[in-house]
Amino acid sequence: MYQEKIRHILAKNKIIKTSDFSDSNIPKNYLPRLVLKGELIKVGRGIYIQDWSNYDEYKIFQFQHKVPIFSFLSALYLHGFTDIIPKYMEFTVYSGYNASRFDKNNQVHYVKKELFSLGMMRIETPFGNHVNCYNLERTICDLIGNRSKMERELFVSVMKEYVKLKDKDLNTLFKYAEIFGIEKEVLEILEVMLE
Template sequence: MAGTIILPEDQKIFSMKELKEKGFSQYKVSKLVDEGKLIKLNKSYYENAEYRGEESDFYYTEAYAPKGVICLLSAAVYYHLTTFIPDAVDVAIPRKAKVSTVPDWPQMNVHHYTDDRYELGVTTVREGKNEFQIYDMEKTVVDIVFYREKVGIEETKEILVTYLQRKDRNLNRLLKYAELMKCDKAMRQYLEVLV
Protein backbone atom coordinates (compact mmCIF):
# COMPACT_ATOMS: atom_id res chain seq x y z
CA MET A 1 0.00 0.00 0.00
CA ALA A 2 1.49 3.34 -1.04
CA GLY A 3 2.18 5.96 1.58
CA THR A 4 2.21 3.63 4.56
CA ILE A 5 4.41 4.92 7.35
CA ILE A 6 6.14 2.29 9.44
CA LEU A 7 7.47 2.57 12.96
CA PRO A 8 11.28 2.45 13.12
CA GLU A 9 12.23 -0.84 14.84
CA ASP A 10 15.33 0.72 16.44
CA GLN A 11 13.55 3.18 18.74
CA LYS A 12 11.97 2.06 22.03
CA ILE A 13 10.01 5.11 23.25
CA PHE A 14 8.19 7.75 21.20
CA SER A 15 6.57 10.98 22.31
CA MET A 16 3.27 11.90 20.65
CA LYS A 17 5.11 14.92 19.20
CA GLU A 18 7.70 12.64 17.54
CA LEU A 19 5.00 10.36 16.14
CA LYS A 20 3.19 13.38 14.66
CA GLU A 21 6.48 14.62 13.15
CA LYS A 22 6.89 11.17 11.53
CA GLY A 23 3.46 11.60 9.93
CA PHE A 24 1.28 9.57 12.30
CA SER A 25 -2.15 11.06 13.01
CA GLN A 26 -3.91 10.62 16.37
CA TYR A 27 -6.17 8.10 14.62
CA LYS A 28 -3.22 6.11 13.25
CA VAL A 29 -1.53 6.09 16.69
CA SER A 30 -4.76 4.79 18.30
CA LYS A 31 -4.96 2.12 15.59
CA LEU A 32 -1.34 1.05 16.29
CA VAL A 33 -2.23 0.79 20.00
CA ASP A 34 -5.29 -1.37 19.14
CA GLU A 35 -3.10 -3.59 16.92
CA GLY A 36 -0.64 -4.02 19.80
CA LYS A 37 2.23 -2.34 17.91
CA LEU A 38 2.37 0.59 20.33
CA ILE A 39 1.82 0.47 24.08
CA LYS A 40 0.44 3.66 25.63
CA LEU A 41 2.59 4.60 28.66
CA ASN A 42 0.78 7.85 29.49
CA LYS A 43 -0.90 10.68 27.59
CA SER A 44 2.31 11.82 25.88
CA TYR A 45 4.46 8.69 25.45
CA TYR A 46 4.28 5.31 23.75
CA GLU A 47 6.45 2.20 23.83
CA ASN A 48 7.29 0.44 20.56
CA ALA A 49 6.10 -3.18 20.96
CA GLU A 50 8.09 -4.15 17.83
CA TYR A 51 11.36 -2.68 19.05
CA ARG A 52 14.48 -4.63 18.04
CA GLY A 53 17.60 -3.64 19.86
CA GLU A 54 19.40 -3.32 23.17
CA GLU A 55 17.04 -3.10 26.12
CA SER A 56 17.55 -0.55 28.88
CA ASP A 57 15.25 0.58 31.68
CA PHE A 58 16.86 4.01 31.26
CA TYR A 59 14.93 4.57 27.99
CA TYR A 60 11.71 4.92 30.02
CA THR A 61 13.04 7.89 32.01
CA GLU A 62 11.96 10.45 29.42
CA ALA A 63 8.38 9.14 29.38
CA TYR A 64 7.84 9.23 33.15
CA ALA A 65 10.27 11.95 34.26
CA PRO A 66 10.84 14.17 31.20
CA LYS A 67 13.57 16.19 32.93
CA GLY A 68 14.99 13.09 34.61
CA VAL A 69 18.71 12.37 34.82
CA ILE A 70 20.00 8.90 35.74
CA CYS A 71 21.85 9.27 39.05
CA LEU A 72 23.32 7.63 42.14
CA LEU A 73 23.49 3.80 42.10
CA SER A 74 21.93 3.45 38.64
CA ALA A 75 24.62 5.72 37.19
CA ALA A 76 27.31 3.87 39.19
CA VAL A 77 26.12 0.58 37.64
CA TYR A 78 26.20 2.18 34.17
CA TYR A 79 29.87 3.19 34.70
CA HIS A 80 30.74 -0.27 36.14
CA LEU A 81 31.69 1.29 39.50
CA THR A 82 29.70 -1.14 41.61
CA THR A 83 28.62 -4.77 41.77
CA PHE A 84 25.47 -3.72 43.66
CA ILE A 85 22.32 -4.03 41.54
CA PRO A 86 19.63 -1.51 42.56
CA ASP A 87 16.00 -2.70 42.42
CA ALA A 88 14.86 0.57 40.85
CA VAL A 89 16.18 3.22 38.47
CA ASP A 90 17.52 6.27 40.34
CA VAL A 91 16.34 9.45 38.60
CA ALA A 92 17.11 13.04 39.59
CA ILE A 93 14.66 15.81 38.74
CA PRO A 94 14.73 19.53 39.59
CA ARG A 95 13.30 20.29 43.04
CA LYS A 96 10.19 22.04 41.62
CA ALA A 97 9.53 19.47 38.86
CA LYS A 98 6.74 16.94 39.19
CA VAL A 99 6.41 13.38 37.99
CA SER A 100 2.84 12.67 36.90
CA THR A 101 2.85 8.88 37.05
CA VAL A 102 5.55 6.54 38.23
CA PRO A 103 5.33 3.17 36.49
CA ASP A 104 5.06 -0.20 38.23
CA TRP A 105 7.85 -1.27 35.90
CA PRO A 106 10.60 -0.28 35.65
CA GLN A 107 10.49 0.90 39.26
CA MET A 108 11.87 4.41 39.70
CA ASN A 109 13.31 6.18 42.72
CA VAL A 110 12.79 9.88 42.10
CA HIS A 111 15.24 12.24 43.82
CA HIS A 112 14.55 16.00 43.94
CA TYR A 113 17.80 17.92 43.43
CA THR A 114 18.43 21.63 43.97
CA ASP A 115 19.03 23.44 40.66
CA ASP A 116 22.82 23.68 41.03
CA ARG A 117 23.10 19.96 41.93
CA TYR A 118 20.65 18.99 39.16
CA GLU A 119 22.40 20.95 36.37
CA LEU A 120 26.02 19.97 37.09
CA GLY A 121 27.64 17.18 35.09
CA VAL A 122 24.66 16.15 32.92
CA THR A 123 25.57 14.21 29.80
CA THR A 124 23.38 12.64 27.09
CA VAL A 125 23.93 9.03 26.05
CA ARG A 126 22.71 8.01 22.60
CA GLU A 127 22.30 4.33 21.81
CA GLY A 128 21.00 4.11 18.26
CA LYS A 129 17.78 6.15 18.17
CA ASN A 130 17.37 5.88 21.95
CA GLU A 131 18.78 8.37 24.39
CA PHE A 132 18.79 9.25 28.06
CA GLN A 133 20.46 11.78 30.34
CA ILE A 134 22.91 10.65 33.00
CA TYR A 135 25.43 12.35 35.26
CA ASP A 136 29.05 11.95 34.20
CA MET A 137 31.25 9.62 36.22
CA GLU A 138 32.76 12.28 38.52
CA LYS A 139 29.37 13.85 39.34
CA THR A 140 28.02 10.35 40.07
CA VAL A 141 30.87 9.70 42.54
CA VAL A 142 30.36 13.11 44.22
CA ASP A 143 26.60 12.48 44.60
CA ILE A 144 27.28 9.01 46.03
CA VAL A 145 29.63 10.51 48.66
CA PHE A 146 27.16 13.33 49.40
CA TYR A 147 24.25 10.87 49.85
CA ARG A 148 26.41 8.11 51.41
CA GLU A 149 23.97 7.63 54.31
CA LYS A 150 21.16 6.97 51.82
CA VAL A 151 23.29 4.90 49.43
CA GLY A 152 25.10 2.85 52.07
CA ILE A 153 28.65 3.16 53.42
CA GLU A 154 29.82 -0.17 51.92
CA GLU A 155 28.46 0.72 48.46
CA THR A 156 30.04 4.19 48.71
CA LYS A 157 33.43 2.70 49.56
CA GLU A 158 33.26 0.14 46.73
CA ILE A 159 32.32 2.86 44.21
CA LEU A 160 35.20 5.13 45.32
CA VAL A 161 37.78 2.31 45.29
CA THR A 162 36.66 1.19 41.82
CA TYR A 163 36.66 4.79 40.55
CA LEU A 164 40.22 5.37 41.82
CA GLN A 165 41.42 2.27 39.93
CA ARG A 166 40.02 3.60 36.63
CA LYS A 167 42.47 4.90 34.03
CA ASP A 168 39.83 7.31 32.69
CA ARG A 169 39.20 8.98 36.06
CA ASN A 170 39.54 12.76 36.36
CA LEU A 171 40.50 13.68 39.94
CA ASN A 172 40.65 17.41 39.18
CA ARG A 173 37.05 17.33 37.96
CA LEU A 174 36.04 15.14 40.92
CA LEU A 175 37.48 17.64 43.44
CA LYS A 176 36.05 20.63 41.57
CA TYR A 177 32.57 19.05 41.61
CA ALA A 178 32.97 18.10 45.28
CA GLU A 179 33.81 21.71 46.08
CA LEU A 180 30.83 23.04 44.09
CA MET A 181 28.52 20.54 45.81
CA LYS A 182 29.89 21.45 49.28
CA CYS A 183 31.10 17.92 49.84
CA ASP A 184 34.87 18.45 49.43
CA LYS A 185 35.64 17.82 53.10
CA ALA A 186 33.98 14.38 53.09
CA MET A 187 35.55 13.60 49.69
CA ARG A 188 39.08 14.48 50.90
CA GLN A 189 38.62 12.35 54.01
CA TYR A 190 37.64 9.38 51.87
CA LEU A 191 40.51 9.96 49.44
CA GLU A 192 43.09 10.22 52.24
CA VAL A 193 41.96 6.84 53.60
CA LEU A 194 41.79 5.13 50.19
CA VAL A 195 44.78 6.56 48.31
Protein backbone atom coordinates in the same frame (compact mmCIF):
# COMPACT_ATOMS: atom_id res chain seq x y z
CA MET B 1 1.34 6.49 1.10
CA TYR B 2 1.08 6.24 4.90
CA GLN B 3 2.27 2.62 4.87
CA GLU B 4 5.68 3.65 3.49
CA LYS B 5 6.07 6.42 6.10
CA ILE B 6 5.05 4.00 8.87
CA ARG B 7 7.57 1.39 7.66
CA HIS B 8 10.29 4.07 7.65
CA ILE B 9 9.46 5.13 11.25
CA LEU B 10 9.37 1.50 12.45
CA ALA B 11 12.71 0.72 10.76
CA LYS B 12 14.38 3.79 12.28
CA ASN B 13 13.10 3.69 15.88
CA LYS B 14 13.09 1.02 18.58
CA ILE B 15 10.77 3.18 20.66
CA ILE B 16 8.02 5.06 18.84
CA LYS B 17 6.30 8.18 20.15
CA THR B 18 2.98 9.59 18.99
CA SER B 19 4.94 12.66 17.88
CA ASP B 20 6.95 10.51 15.42
CA PHE B 21 3.68 9.92 13.59
CA SER B 22 2.36 13.48 13.81
CA ASP B 23 5.77 14.84 12.67
CA SER B 24 5.37 12.69 9.53
CA ASN B 25 1.74 13.84 9.04
CA ILE B 26 0.39 10.35 9.72
CA PRO B 27 -3.03 10.38 11.43
CA LYS B 28 -2.82 9.25 15.06
CA ASN B 29 -5.53 6.64 14.51
CA TYR B 30 -2.92 4.45 12.79
CA LEU B 31 -1.22 3.75 16.13
CA PRO B 32 -4.17 1.86 17.71
CA ARG B 33 -4.54 -0.08 14.44
CA LEU B 34 -0.90 -1.19 14.62
CA VAL B 35 -1.42 -2.21 18.26
CA LEU B 36 -4.50 -4.27 17.33
CA LYS B 37 -2.55 -5.93 14.50
CA GLY B 38 0.23 -6.82 16.97
CA GLU B 39 2.84 -4.69 15.20
CA LEU B 40 3.24 -2.31 18.15
CA ILE B 41 2.95 -2.62 21.94
CA LYS B 42 1.76 0.38 23.93
CA VAL B 43 4.05 0.81 26.98
CA GLY B 44 3.03 4.26 28.19
CA ARG B 45 1.03 7.30 27.23
CA GLY B 46 2.04 8.04 23.64
CA ILE B 47 4.92 5.53 23.72
CA TYR B 48 5.13 2.27 21.77
CA ILE B 49 7.66 -0.46 21.08
CA GLN B 50 7.73 -3.10 18.36
CA ASP B 51 8.53 -5.98 20.70
CA TRP B 52 9.53 -6.54 24.32
CA SER B 53 13.22 -6.85 23.44
CA ASN B 54 13.14 -3.07 22.81
CA TYR B 55 11.73 -2.24 26.26
CA ASP B 56 14.23 0.24 27.71
CA GLU B 57 12.78 1.53 30.98
CA TYR B 58 15.38 4.32 31.26
CA LYS B 59 14.60 5.76 27.80
CA ILE B 60 10.85 5.32 28.22
CA PHE B 61 11.03 7.09 31.59
CA GLN B 62 12.99 9.94 29.96
CA PHE B 63 10.36 10.26 27.22
CA GLN B 64 7.68 10.55 29.89
CA HIS B 65 9.64 12.91 32.17
CA LYS B 66 12.01 15.43 30.57
CA VAL B 67 13.45 17.06 33.74
CA PRO B 68 14.91 14.23 35.90
CA ILE B 69 18.58 13.32 35.57
CA PHE B 70 19.61 9.75 36.45
CA SER B 71 21.83 9.76 39.53
CA PHE B 72 23.17 7.65 42.42
CA LEU B 73 22.66 3.89 41.81
CA SER B 74 21.03 4.41 38.42
CA ALA B 75 24.03 6.51 37.33
CA LEU B 76 26.43 3.83 38.60
CA TYR B 77 24.54 1.23 36.57
CA LEU B 78 24.53 3.39 33.43
CA HIS B 79 28.27 4.09 33.84
CA GLY B 80 28.90 0.33 34.09
CA PHE B 81 30.04 0.46 37.72
CA THR B 82 27.64 -2.30 38.66
CA ASP B 83 26.14 -5.09 36.58
CA ILE B 84 23.29 -5.48 39.05
CA ILE B 85 20.18 -3.88 37.58
CA PRO B 86 18.83 -1.55 40.30
CA LYS B 87 15.45 -2.53 41.77
CA TYR B 88 14.25 1.04 41.27
CA MET B 89 15.27 4.08 39.27
CA GLU B 90 17.10 6.84 41.08
CA PHE B 91 17.15 10.37 39.73
CA THR B 92 17.52 13.99 40.74
CA VAL B 93 15.22 16.95 40.17
CA TYR B 94 15.57 20.56 41.27
CA SER B 95 14.01 21.78 44.51
CA GLY B 96 10.41 22.84 43.98
CA TYR B 97 9.83 20.41 41.11
CA ASN B 98 6.51 18.58 41.47
CA ALA B 99 7.53 14.92 41.84
CA SER B 100 4.04 13.64 42.72
CA ARG B 101 3.57 11.95 39.33
CA PHE B 102 6.58 9.65 39.73
CA ASP B 103 6.11 6.01 40.64
CA LYS B 104 6.46 5.66 44.42
CA ASN B 105 8.98 2.82 43.90
CA ASN B 106 11.50 5.25 42.40
CA GLN B 107 13.98 7.22 44.50
CA VAL B 108 13.82 10.99 43.96
CA HIS B 109 16.61 13.31 45.10
CA TYR B 110 16.35 17.09 45.24
CA VAL B 111 19.07 19.67 44.70
CA LYS B 112 19.17 23.47 44.45
CA LYS B 113 18.19 24.64 40.98
CA GLU B 114 21.59 26.27 40.37
CA LEU B 115 23.34 22.90 41.00
CA PHE B 116 20.85 20.77 39.11
CA SER B 117 22.56 20.59 35.69
CA LEU B 118 26.13 20.47 37.07
CA GLY B 119 27.79 17.39 35.59
CA MET B 120 24.85 16.37 33.40
CA MET B 121 25.76 14.35 30.33
CA ARG B 122 24.12 12.07 27.77
CA ILE B 123 24.88 8.40 28.30
CA GLU B 124 24.01 5.26 26.39
CA THR B 125 21.72 2.72 28.04
CA PRO B 126 22.39 -1.03 27.64
CA PHE B 127 19.78 -0.86 24.81
CA GLY B 128 21.76 1.75 22.87
CA ASN B 129 19.46 4.70 23.63
CA HIS B 130 20.69 7.98 25.12
CA VAL B 131 19.42 9.45 28.40
CA ASN B 132 20.38 12.27 30.78
CA CYS B 133 22.69 11.15 33.58
CA TYR B 134 25.25 12.75 35.87
CA ASN B 135 28.87 12.19 34.94
CA LEU B 136 31.02 9.96 37.12
CA GLU B 137 32.59 12.77 39.15
CA ARG B 138 29.20 14.28 40.04
CA THR B 139 27.94 10.78 40.91
CA ILE B 140 30.95 10.14 43.17
CA CYS B 141 30.34 13.48 44.95
CA ASP B 142 26.65 12.62 45.41
CA LEU B 143 27.58 9.24 46.88
CA ILE B 144 30.19 10.68 49.24
CA GLY B 145 27.81 13.42 50.36
CA ASN B 146 25.13 10.81 51.12
CA ARG B 147 27.30 7.83 52.14
CA SER B 148 25.47 7.36 55.46
CA LYS B 149 22.36 6.35 53.45
CA MET B 150 24.25 3.86 51.33
CA GLU B 151 25.22 0.24 51.88
CA ARG B 152 28.80 0.33 53.19
CA GLU B 153 30.00 -2.61 51.10
CA LEU B 154 28.69 -1.07 47.88
CA PHE B 155 30.13 2.35 48.76
CA VAL B 156 33.63 0.92 49.41
CA SER B 157 33.47 -1.18 46.23
CA VAL B 158 32.50 1.84 44.09
CA MET B 159 35.22 4.03 45.59
CA LYS B 160 37.86 1.33 44.99
CA GLU B 161 36.73 1.03 41.36
CA TYR B 162 36.79 4.79 40.87
CA VAL B 163 40.33 5.11 42.27
CA LYS B 164 41.52 2.39 39.84
CA LEU B 165 40.09 4.18 36.79
CA LYS B 166 42.71 5.43 34.35
CA ASP B 167 40.48 8.18 32.95
CA LYS B 168 39.10 9.57 36.22
CA ASP B 169 39.02 13.36 36.35
CA LEU B 170 40.26 14.36 39.80
CA ASN B 171 40.29 18.07 38.91
CA THR B 172 36.58 17.97 38.13
CA LEU B 173 35.92 15.80 41.19
CA PHE B 174 37.59 18.35 43.50
CA LYS B 175 35.88 21.26 41.74
CA TYR B 176 32.48 19.61 42.36
CA ALA B 177 33.49 18.70 45.93
CA GLU B 178 34.25 22.38 46.59
CA ILE B 179 30.90 23.47 45.13
CA PHE B 180 29.06 20.94 47.34
CA GLY B 181 31.20 21.75 50.40
CA ILE B 182 32.57 18.22 50.81
CA GLU B 183 36.25 18.70 49.89
CA LYS B 184 37.45 17.33 53.23
CA GLU B 185 35.34 14.15 52.96
CA VAL B 186 36.41 13.53 49.34
CA LEU B 187 40.08 13.99 50.21
CA GLU B 188 39.85 11.68 53.25
CA ILE B 189 38.09 8.92 51.30
CA LEU B 190 40.52 9.10 48.37
CA GLU B 191 43.50 9.00 50.72
CA VAL B 192 42.13 5.85 52.41
CA MET B 193 41.43 4.19 49.04
CA LEU B 194 44.87 5.04 47.66
CA GLU B 195 46.73 3.48 50.63
